Amino acid sequence: MPCVQPDGTLSTTGRLMLSAVQTNSTVEDVATTTGMVLYRVRSVLRELIEAGFVVEANGRFSQTEQGAAKASKPG
Amino acid sequence: MTVIEEPEARIGLPRLNEPAPEFDAVTTHGALKLADFEGSWLILFSHPADFTPVCTTEFIAFAEIYPELQKRGCELIGLSIDSLYAHIAWVRNIEEKAGVKIPFPVIADLDRKVATAFGMVMPGESKTEASRCVFVIDPKGILRAMIYYPLSTGRNMDEMLRLIDALQTADANNVATPANWRPGDKVLVGAPKTTELAEERVAEGLECVDWYLCKKSL
Numbered sequence: 001m002p003c004v005q006p007d008g009t010l011s012t013t014g015r016l017m018l019s020a021v022q023t024n025s026t027v028e029d030v031a032t033t034t035g036m037v038l039y040r041v042r043s044v045l046r047e048l049i050e051a052g053f054v055v056e057a058n059g060r061f062s063q064t065e066q067g068a069a070k071a072s073k074p075g
Numbered sequence: 076m077t078v079i080e081e082p083e084a085r086i087g088l089p090r091l092n093e094p095a096p097e098f099d100a101v102t103t104h105g106a107l108k109l110a111d112f113e114g115s116w117l118i119l120f121s122h123p124a125d126f127t128p129v130c131t132t133e134f135i136a137f138a139e140i141y142p143e144l145q146k147r148g149c150e151l152i153g154l155s156i157d158s159l160y161a162h163i164a165w166v167r168n169i170e171e172k173a174g175v176k177i178p179f180p181v182i183a184d185l186d187r188k189v190a191t192a193f194g195m196v197m198p199g200e201s202k203t204e205a206s207r208c209v210f211v212i213d214p215k216g217i218l219r220a221m222i223y224y225p226l227s228t229g230r231n232m233d234e235m236l237r238l239i240d241a242l243q244t245a246d247a248n249n250v251a252t253p254a255n256w257r258p259g260d261k262v263l264v265g266a267p268k269t270t271e272l273a274e275e276r277v278a279e280g281l282e283c284v285d286w287y288l289c290k291k292s293l
Contacts, residue, residue: 037115039107
């Protein structure tokens with residue numbers, strides 16, 4: 001996964017996207033916050049979900065506890 | 076005697092006004108699915124090979140029109156039957172040598188799944204490379220236009236923009252566009268389906284050569 005390395009390290013884009021996910025964010029919300037195009041947001045969110053950092057319900061995205069911990073760590 | 080057949084390179088061509096074949100591909104921007112582009116127009120184009128002259132000029136040209144495509148709500152994605160590492164090396168080389176950053180993703184279709192689904196390989200031209208194909212997919216995932224160019228001929232970027240403009244104008248106004256149409260030119264009104272409508276059409280005050288060939292301004 002390009003945005004999430006096997007050791008769980010996030011790329012710059014992965015970190016930016018995870019930080020942009022608030023409680024019940026839509027894809028459009030994340031695109032607006034990050035300035036990234038929709039297709040890229042959908043792709044990276046999928047990776048963050050697979051890594052366990054984000055959950056999706058009814059088209060809305062939220063950080064998991066693991067994701068919140070990752071987002072709060074520098075680097 | 077046992078005959079070992081080569082894998083079928085081309086199952087068939089996709090069809091206009093039908094859903095474009097779904098894909099889930101490895102690209103230079105990560106894993107992307109066709110569904111990721113929902114809500115945007117999309118130009119999916121293939122090229123024969125990385126690090127080749129015509130393809131390099133095309134990539135630079137596609138990068139140059141990318142801002143104009145974005146103004147039209149249209150994304151771009153390239154494809155060739157090359158590895159991800161070849162793609163990465165090539166786009167970095169283009170930036171280094173030509174000063175042009177490639178802003179769109181490129182599919183690494185080594186297993187030919189996408190190329191086969193879209194009928195991009197023309198065995199009469201090359202059994203190992205994709206031809207220069209262009210597929211225009213609308214925001215609902217419907218295939219709206221296809222263009223095929225041979226290996227020897229680089230594509231015309233003005234035509235890419237003109238095609239997107241024409242499709243969007245036709246959709247927004249329920250009209251057709253004549254040969255060589257450009258934004259701002261008059262558009263064609265659909266031909267009447269009955270003699271009654273034909274008579275009415277002539278009386279409508281449109282610019283008509285005859286009842287079946289009428290233009291109007293938008």
